[in-house]
Amino acid sequence: MIETLRVGFARGLIEFRHTLTNAQDLWGYFFPSFGLLITLFFMGDATVPGTDFSLGASTLPSSLGMLVAFGGLITIAQYLIVDREDGTLLRAKATPHGMNGYLIGKVVSTGGMTLASLLIVLVPGIFLVDGIEFDAGGILTLLWLLPLAVVATVPIGASIGSFFDNPRSFGLIMLPLFGLVAISGIFYPIAAMPGWLQAIAQIFPIYWLGLGMRSAFLPGGFAAVELGDSWRHFETFGVLAVWAVAGLLLAPVLLRRMARRESGSAVAARRERALNSMVR
């Protein structure tokens, strides 16, 4: 087990390094971060409707929550789909403990990149907006929130990824996710949404990750604009924990099913399909 962790970790670090030295990958990771920074810049002096709280100050931590959710849900799913098509996963399967090493490596490399993309938004963001307050309480919140965020999203992302075996059908995942972001109070306060949308948003982890991040980076007074006039740490923990448990129950089953189906001829068939769709 320790040996697998070590090998998986080594794999993650190698992949992390590859991403950091590859312009195209860097762009893919950091493009959303730049987009967010530009959004924050243009929010300027706008305030949360009905209050005099800065909209930018509220959006900055919310978008950090969104980046964490994207890192855990989308990036892992995307990697699984692409790596399945090109045979990376089959190689892992042909290696002793290779699948575990692969998955640990993915968590390390995407975790590292997600952290990097957070910092890229956070550090300049603090200078762009007024009202961010990050104290000991905030650090404490991050200490339980971030690990929980990983466990609540990565297994779900991996489960999603194990369902699709064609990278070109990935839009099917992205669209509903963007819809979810729109109603999750990331860019616009959820309190201004109709009740039924609030209910839907509160089922999924994105809202809670945004809320948790706001609670870590905003002064206590900001809680007044949240649903229930509180940061609702207890509920945040509860919902994310349910997602974590669901993911941890689901992912091993789905990943095993996916791994079982990998074979040379399965990869060859996908290659055939990919080459055909390129020609068309």
Added chain:
Amino acid sequence: MTGALEAGPQVPPAERVIDVRDLRMRYGTKDVLTGVSFAARRGEVLALLGPNGAGKTTTIEILEGFRVRSSGEVNVLGADPAGAGEAWRARLGVVLQSWRDHGKWRVRELLGHLGMYYRRYSTEAKPRPWPVDDLLDVVGLTAAAEVRIHRLSGGQRRRLDVAIGIVGRPDVLFLDEPTVGFDPEARREFHDLVHRLTDVDDTTVLLTTHDLDEAEKLADRILVLSGGRIIADGSADELSRRVAGESEIRWTRDGQRFVHSAANPTPFVRELLLQHGDDVTELEVRRNSLEDTYMRLVHDFEGGRK
């Protein structure tokens, strides 16, 4: 006649590294394998020949543990591939037909990394993994060690596939059409490599190929798979002797080239020499080539089924 061939050479049970009995595979209503039986001993090189769709890849994937069979008994290195664990996997080498995986990795980086998975399975008799520099040397990729994989040529990439297959110093190595896309030189080097593996490490090798010449050069034994069964099992020489065929006799007389086919060339050649004596030059007698034998076997079998 195929009945006589089916039995094949007997491998004593104690020496069987691969043991397949009455293997059957059915996809939906289509039977792909209808009772495949064969065995391989330690250090032996087996070539699996057969027309497209005969079930070669299915067979090899079942032995690799990548596919679950419908029925039959399969034993590889003392375990059933369908339920064997990671320690079993560590003794196995699989050469995959790669496409574009690990494109950003450098050759040495990937071999070094994949080797790490085999460290815990190192034994005194067989230190694992294969040291990267030696391995690069063996497959002729030393000069490309620091190249990113997506920049390799097709031949280099296949050699890397082979290197990945043997990085854990396997006891059994599976190769599915290993030399597709090789130029003649790369093919020759690959053949030398396989010989070295079996000589030095006593590795058992099972390969599929369409290249009869390759099968003849590499394999100790050839299995011909057709219609979901093994229709012949033996060395190239044995197979051609078992298949009744015509030999080809070529000679030159008075500056003219002659060709004649005969089921039994001996009386024909004796007659020829009696008649013309030393006028006959450049005399050649060629028995069935493996290609003739193979065509004949597959054709007879398919004809017999209709």
